[in-house]
Amino acid sequence: MRPEDRFVERLRRALSPREELLVGPGDDAAVVRSPAGPLVVTTDTLVENVDFLPGEDSSRLGRRAVSVSLSDLAAMGAWPDFLLLTIGFPESASEDLPLVIALAAAKRAEEFGASLAGGDLSRSTEIFLSVAVWGHPCREVIRRSGARPGDVLFLSGWPGEAAAGLAVARARAGGDRFPGSGGWTPEELAVPYETRLLAAYRDPEPRLALGRGLAREDLATAAIDVSDGLGADAARLARASGVRLVIESESLPISPALTAFAELAGRDPVEMALGGGDDYELLFTTRAGRAGRFSDPPAEWGASVQRVGRVEAGDGAFLEEAQGLRPIGDLGFDHFGEAP
Amino acid sequence: MRPEDRFVERLRRALSPREELLVGPGDDAAVVRSPAGPLVVTTDTLVENVDFLPGEDSSRLGRRAVSVSLSDLAAMGAWPDFLLLTIGFPESASEDLPLVIALAAAKRAEEFGASLAGGDLSRSTEIFLSVAVWGHPCREVIRRSGARPGDVLFLSGWPGEAAAGLAVARARAGGDRFPGSGGWTPEELAVPYETRLLAAYRDPEPRLALGRGLAREDLATAAIDVSDGLGADAARLARASGVRLVIESESLPISPALTAFAELAGRDPVEMALGGGDDYELLFTTRAGRAGRFSDPPAEWGASVQRVGRVEAGDGAFLEEAQGLRPIGDLGFDHFGEAP
DSSP: OOHHHHHHHHHHHHSOOOTTEEEOBTBSSEEEOOTTSOEEEEEEEEEBTTTBOTTOOHHHHHHHHHHHHHHHHHHTTEEEEEEEEEEEEOTTSOTHHHHHHHHHHHHHHHTTTOEEEEEEEEEOSSOEEEEEEEEEESSSOOOSSOOOTTOEEEEESOTTHHHHHHHHHHHHHOTTTSOOGGGOOGGGSOHHHHHHHHHHHHSOOOOHHHHHHHHHTTOOSEEEEESSOHHHHHHHHHHHHTSEEEEEGGGSOOOHHHHHHHHHHTOOHHHHHHHOOOOOEEEEEEOGGGGGGGSSOOGGGOSOEEEEEEEESSOEEEEEETTEEEEGGGGOOOOTTTOO | OOHHHHHHHHHHHHSOOOTTEEEOBTBSSEEEOOTTSOEEEEEEEEEBTTTBOTTOOHHHHHHHHHHHHHHHHHHTTEEEEEEEEEEEEOTTSOTHHHHHHHHHHHHHHHHTTOEEEEEEEEEOSSOEEEEEEEEEESSSOOOSSOOOTTOEEEEESOTTHHHHHHHHHHHHHOTTTSOOGGGOOGGGSOHHHHHHHHHHHHSOOOOHHHHHHHHHTTOOSEEEEESSOHHHHHHHHHHHHTSEEEEEGGGSOOOHHHHHHHHHHTOOHHHHHHHOOOOOEEEEEEOGGGGGGGSSOOGGGOSOEEEEEEEESSOEEEEEETTEEEEGGGGOOOOTTTOO
16 A cells, blocks of 8 residues: 555544545545535645656646646546645746746636636745645546446556656756666657657646546446556555456557657556556446447547456456466556656 | 735736636635535645744644634635645655644644545645635625725734744744844743743634624624734735725734733834734724624634724825824834744
8 A cells, every 4th residue: 555545544544424525535536515516626736856847837837737636526527616726936936937837727727617716825945736626526426436346447548658758858857867767868769759758748638528428427337547657546446446456468558659668768668557657547447238338439538448457356456467467566666657 | 015916916817707706816715606605715835944843743733724724714704614635745754744734634624613525645845734625605705805994993813923923933943043033032931921922823713703703793894814914914905995004003902922022032012013924813894883893792703803993095004103104014024924
């Protein structure tokens, strides 16, 4: 269990249950009772040197901070209404920095019909952005805990591309602090691949339309947004549901761009797909009888969706390869994408 | 105008108006339309070395972060329902640190019937806590903008005590970084005074019950919570209402503890009352005909309330002394309480 999951477990045990909290800490978002029906609320933070590189473009930062928070609502099958934005920034920064961040954040929110309602500014040594967002369920909320043996496991998008994009961004940033490890340089990557990987890292797309589709058609028994790497988040979904998730290696969607990067950097693309973070894609389970719905997903879902495995009785997340099953925790991922 | 006020002005001009935002950025909290009626939302952040001293007790920090955010709701005449808590903390910190903070925050919220719904953890160099809170208006929300010439100005509590408490805490922390300036030591202060000043700084009381009382009886034409110093926040209220606020020096409630501290430190207690920050008291205006209500405030308001001045036509915040009016901006406060 990762430290943040241990924290949530300990917090849940220590907090007294409150009936107005329909879903408390430990899912992608909380669900609280309000007189007009449930509100779905969540918050996410980006910290310089942890979640983004120093010198990152301010407008991209504001946009990304919003996307990352909205991704949590997407995984619940909820739609955002309002946001609050907190910006910490050093005294040495331009007075324009928070304005550029806030306007980019507001614009990103408006793409989904949501409004920036307010926020807070603070001095800090490192830049940080914290976005709190609340919205409403599109129908029933989707929990992490509903997967059952026999269900089928699906994933949107192309896992590992964001982690590769971070590696490219680090190499591009140069300097002693962020060397391209393994002797490769980003110039060796074809430009369209580099562009695609950088975009996956810098400008993730919250899968709100997909989450809404899943909720409206009651397609998902459980869902989680993939933020800490497919392997880690699969293990979370498995734990919350009390099941075993088996990811089938040969079903994993490995993009040509990731393949090219992995070859250049001497890395295993499957390992990157499982261990890289910052994907902000949806991993979800569906009843076997409904799996056919995903053979031709509607365009309005706005994302490719791929069957990547299955749900079994047991626990943990496993990778199935030709040689058999391996616990994903044993694969020794370096969480390459976690901290620059 | 302070940098954060300039930021809000620029942000307001740049954002397109959205009708679901009943009160947007620039007041103590935002008010948004929801199917069940308005929601009042706000967020506040405490950053190490800016808002609190390194080594601050974790449980006190969690409690204080909640109190500070709730103070914004108090100023709107609103009551809190739910909170989200974000904690950034260094890798070197104990794994217990966020748990202690979160439990103290949850407990503080529960004192007012509000629930900790969720949050986020992040690595960071400095500790920071960001609390987003939402609730409901007790009746009509109280804005900063409703003060009119002829109104009377009231203040709860004892301004400047928190700033003095911070100075004592800095001196107690010792070391080169936080010397007690002017050659005094906290040991020279009577223990009950020291206790009181430290408590004012470390454990502010959000004036929710007072705000509720003002809203229910429609007593306040405008209100603001005093977080950056009485002078700075009076200037904000004056600007938002398009009026002049006159604070009468001889009406300012200067506590015996502040008087004792000011004498010891060779400072002017009135200057500390106007320039010190972190009071988290309510400054509000009321129609002259209603001012009598405050001569014997109900115990359930939970705070002392004092007439401190008046509203006139014009602009700006002024201090009235025997010699006449002085613009508060000219008094050269060192914002002693702003950053350790």
